[in-house]
Amino acid sequence: MKTIEVPALARVEGEGGLYIGLKDDQVVEIRLDIYEPPRFFEGFLVGRFLQEVPDITARICGICPVAYQMSSVTALENALDVDVSPKVYALRRLMYCGEYIESHALHIYLLQAPDLLGQPSALDLAAIAPEVVKNALRMKKIGNDVLKAIGGRSIHPVNTCVGGFYRWPNAISLKALLPELEWGMEAAKETVQWSLTLPYPDLEIDYEFVAIHHPEEYGIMQGDVYSSKGYKTSVADYEMRYFEEHVQHSNALHGHTVNGGTYLVGPLARLNLNHSQLFPAAQKILKDTKLDLPLKNPYKSLIARAVELVHFYEEAIQLTKAYSPEGPAHANLTLKAGQGCGMSEAPRGLLYHRYKIDELGMIKFAKIVPPTAQNLPRIEADLFVLAPKLVKMEQEAATITAEHLVRSYDPCISCATHFLKLKIKELGHT
Amino acid sequence: MTFIPKTSTKPKVAVYKFSSCDGCQLSILNLENELLDLASTVDIAYFLEVTRAVKPGPYDVGIVEGSVTTPHEAERIIEVRSECKFLISLGTCATAGGIQALRNFAKADVYAKTVYAHPEFLHFLETSTPISAHAPVDLEIWGCPVNKDTVVEVIAALLQNRRPNFPPSPVCLECKRRGIVCVAVAQGFPCLGPVVHGGCGALCPASGRGCYGCFGPSSAGNFNALVACMMPRDRYPNETANLLRSFSSHAPAFRAAADAALKTPKRKETK
Numbered sequence: 102m103k104t105i106e107v108p109a110l111a112r113v114e115g116e117g118g119l120y121i122g123l124k125d126d127q128v129v130e131i132r133l134d135i136y137e138p139p140r141f142f143e144g145f146l147v148g149r150f151l152q153e154v155p156d157i158t159a160r161i162c163g164i165c166p167v168a169y170q171m172s173s174v175t176a177l178e179n180a181l182d183v184d185v186s187p188k189v190y191a192l193r194r195l196m197y198c199g200e201y202i203e204s205h206a207l208h209i210y211l212l213q214a215p216d217l218l219g220q221p222s223a224l225d226l227a228a229i230a231p232e233v234v235k236n237a238l239r240m241k242k243i244g245n246d247v248l249k250a251i252g253g254r255s256i257h258p259v260n261t262c263v264g265g266f267y268r269w270p271n272a273i274s275l276k277a278l279l280p281e282l283e284w285g286m287e288a289a290k291e292t293v294q295w296s297l298t299l300p301y302p303d304l305e306i307d308y309e310f311v312a313i314h315h316p317e318e319y320g321i322m323q324g325d326v327y328s329s330k331g332y333k334t335s336v337a338d339y340e341m342r343y344f345e346e347h348v349q350h351s352n353a354l355h356g357h358t359v360n361g362g363t364y365l366v367g368p369l370a371r372l373n374l375n376h377s378q379l380f381p382a383a384q385k386i387l388k389d390t391k392l393d394l395p396l397k398n399p400y401k402s403l404i405a406r407a408v409e410l411v412h413f414y415e416e417a418i419q420l421t422k423a424y425s426p427e428g429p430a431h432a433n434l435t436l437k438a439g440q441g442c443g444m445s446e447a448p449r450g451l452l453y454h455r456y457k458i459d460e461l462g463m464i465k466f467a468k469i470v471p472p473t474a475q476n477l478p479r480i481e482a483d484l485f486v487l488a489p490k491l492v493k494m495e496q497e498a499a500t501i502t503a504e505h506l507v508r509s510y511d512p513c514i515s516c517a518t519h520f521l522k523l524k525i526k527e528l529g530h531t
Numbered sequence: 532m533t534f535i536p537k538t539s540t541k542p543k544v545a546v547y548k549f550s551s552c553d554g555c556q557l558s559i560l561n562l563e564n565e566l567l568d569l570a571s572t573v574d575i576a577y578f579l580e581v582t583r584a585v586k587p588g589p590y591d592v593g594i595v596e597g598s599v600t601t602p603h604e605a606e607r608i609i610e611v612r613s614e615c616k617f618l619i620s621l622g623t624c625a626t627a628g629g630i631q632a633l634r635n636f637a638k639a640d641v642y643a644k645t646v647y648a649h650p651e652f653l654h655f656l657e658t659s660t661p662i663s664a665h666a667p668v669d670l671e672i673w674g675c676p677v678n679k680d681t682v683v684e685v686i687a688a689l690l691q692n693r694r695p696n697f698p699p700s701p702v703c704l705e706c707k708r709r710g711i712v713c714v715a716v717a718q719g720f721p722c723l724g725p726v727v728h729g730g731c732g733a734l735c736p737a738s739g740r741g742c743y744g745c746f747g748p749s750s751a752g753n754f755n756a757l758v759a760c761m762m763p764r765d766r767y768p769n770e771t772a773n774l775l776r777s778f779s780s781h782a783p784a785f786r787a788a789a790d791a792a793l794k795t796p797k798r799k800e801t802k
Contacts (some may be wrong), residue, residue, distance in 0.1 A: 141643065142646075143646045153777070157777070160552050162552050162553065164553060164557060166552075222583065224581065241561075245563070252738075256558060257745070
C-alpha cells in the first residue's frame with residue numbers, strides 16, 4: 102500500500118489536507134480533508150438587519166470579499182424588489198474588476214506559477230526571476246488600489262450597501278489610477294503570452310462547465326446560469342438544479358471517476374461559456390493564442406485567468422474613464438417580508454446566496470453556496486483520474502503533482518468550510 | 532524591549548492561521564511594495580499561504596491570524612507559543628475572537644444544526660476565543676482586517692528593537708484629523724467611533740456611514756454614555772446592541788456595553 106499524504110496544503114486560502122491511498126495502480130482511498138474550522142455564518146446571520154449582511158458576509162473570505170458582498174446585496178435587493186441605477190451597477194462592476202485583478206494576479210503568480218516552475222513559493226521565484234514577481238505584485242496592487250478607491254480598503258471594503266453604495270467615491274482619486282491600469286493591461290497581455298510557455302501537465306477532463314452567462318456582458322453579476330451540457334437555469338431555479346444535483350452527486354461519487362455528474366465552476370467554465378462576451382483586446386489575445394476551446398485541462402485555468410486579467414483591466418479602464426457620479430449613490434429601500442436569491446461569479450466561481458427577511462428587514466434564513474463547495478467533488482474526481490500517474494511517481498513528485506492539481510482550482514477553503522465533510526471512498530480492489 | 536537577538540542571521544518569522552477568513556495574512560501579501568524587501572530582511576520560515584517550504588522552529592517571531600474555535604486549535608496554540616519567542620496576535624479574530632465569536636452568545640450546536648446536515652462530523656468548541664485566552668501574547672494588532680501599514684511598523688520596530696508606534700487615539704479623533712463632518716452629529720447615524728481603537732483612518736465615516744467597530748475597543752472609551760446616546764436612535768430592533776455585537780463582540784468592553792444595551796428598556800417610537 103502506497104500513500105500520498107499532504108497534511109497541510111500550502112498556497113491555498115484556508116486549511117485543508119489531502120490523503121490518497123493507492124494499491125496496485127488503483128486508488129483505494131481519497132480524502133480531501135477540510136479541517137478549516139466551521140464558523141457558522143448562516144447561523145449567526147439570522148436576526149441581523151439586512152444592511153449588516155454585506156459587512157458580515159465579506160468576512161467569509163479575505164480574498165474575495167467583494168464577491169460575498171455582491172451576491173448578498175443582489176439577493177437582498179431581489180427580496181425587496183429594488184433595482185439599482187445603471188451608474189451603481191457600473192460602479193459595482195468596476196469594484197468587481199478590482200477584485201478579479203488582485204485575486205487573479207495573486208493566484209497566477211503567487212499561488213500556482215511556483216508549481217509549474219518547480220519553486221516552493223513566489224519568493225523563491227523572485228530570486229531567479231525578480232522582474233516577473235515585481236510586475237506580478239504591481240499588477241496585483243492595481244486591483245487593490247481600485248478596491249481601495251471605491252471601498253475605502255481592499256480587504257472587507259466598507260462602501261457597499263443594499264441598494265448601492267454609501268457614498269460615490271471620489272472621481273479624481275479613481276481616475277488617477279488610469280495610467281497604472283493602462284500599464285496593467287499591457288502587463289496582463291504579457292501574462293497571457295508567458296502563460297502559454299509554462300509546462301502544464303497533460304490532463305483533459307470532460308467537465309460540465311457551469312457559469313453565469315449574459316448575452317451583452319461578460320457574465321459576473323447578472324444573467325442566467327449556463328451549463329456546457331446545454332441547460333439554462335434562472336437564478337431563482339438554481340437550487341432546484343444545482344444544489345440537489347450537487348448533494349446527489351457527492352453521494353453518487355462512489356465508483357465514478359468522471360461523468361459522475363459533478364460540475365466545474367470558475368475561470369475555465371467562464372472562459373469556455375462566455376468568451377464571446379470578452380472585451381476586444383481580451384478576445385484578440387485569446388484568438389492569437391490559437392487555443393482550442395473548450396479548454397479542458399484544469400491546470401490551464403491559469404491561462405483562462407490570464408485572459409480574464411486582460412478583460413478585467415480593459416473593462417476597468419473603460420468604466421473608470423466613464424465614471425461620473427450623479428444622482429443618489431443608493432436606492433431608497435422599502436422594507437417588506439420576502440425572499441430573494443442572488444449570485445455572482447467570484448474569481449474562483451459561482452457564488453449563490455438566498456435570504457428570507459421579515460417585514461422589518463431582519464434576516465430569518467440565510468443560505469450560501471460558495472464556489473469551492475461546488476468544486477470539491479470535482480477536485481476529488483480529478484484526483485481519481487490522476488491516480489494511475491501518481492502511483493508511478495516518487496513520493497515527493499506525486500505529492501507535488503496532487504497538490505498542484507488542488508491548487509490549480511484556486512480553492513478557497515475558508516469560504517467552503519460550511520461544506521465541510523470527510524469522505525472516505527472505498528472503490529474495492531481489482 | 533529586546534525582541535530579536537542581534538545575530539548575523541535573519542530573524543525567523545512564522546505566520547500561522549487559526550479560524551479566520553485569511554484576510555489578515557493577505558494583508559501581509561498585500562504589502563506589494565515591501566514584500567520582497569521584507570522577504571530579504573527576515574527569514575519567512577513558516578507561512579503556508581505563501582510557501583510549501585517549511586523550516587523547523589524555534590522562531591524569533593510568530594504571527595497568529597484567527598481565533599481558537601476547535602479542540603485541535605486549543606492544543607495547537609500551546610505548541611505555537613512554545614516555538615515562538617515573540618508572539619503577535621494579528622487582527623480582530625486573534626485579539627477578540629472575531630465575527631465567529633457570535634456563537635458565544637448563542638448555542639453553537641444550534642448554529643451547527645442550522646448550517647450542516649451532519650453536525651456530528653464537526654469538532655468545534657462552544658466559544659470562539661482570542662489567542663490571549665490560551666497563551667500569553669506579546670503584542671496585539673487589532674483590525675478586521677489589520678491595516679497593512681501597521682504590520683510594516685511592527686516588523687520595523689521589532690527589527691530596530693523599539694516600541695511600535697500605534698495610533699493612540701480612537702476612530703473619532705482620526706475622523707477629526709481628516710476633517711470629516713461627524714456622521715453622528717450631522718446625520719444622526721449610529722457610530723462607534725468614540726469608543727473604537729483607531730488605525731483604520733476613519734474609513735466608515737469617510738464613506739458616509741458610522742463606524743462598526745472592527746478595530747475593537749479603545750482603552751478610554753465611555754461606552755455607557757455612547758450607548759445611552761445611540762439607543763434612542765435605533766433604526767431597527769436592537770441596532771445599538773447589534774453594532775456592539777459584531778466583529779469585536781467578545782472583547783470585554785463590547786460585551787458589557789451590548790449586555791447593557793439589551794437590558795435597557797426600549798423607548799416607544801422615537802423617529
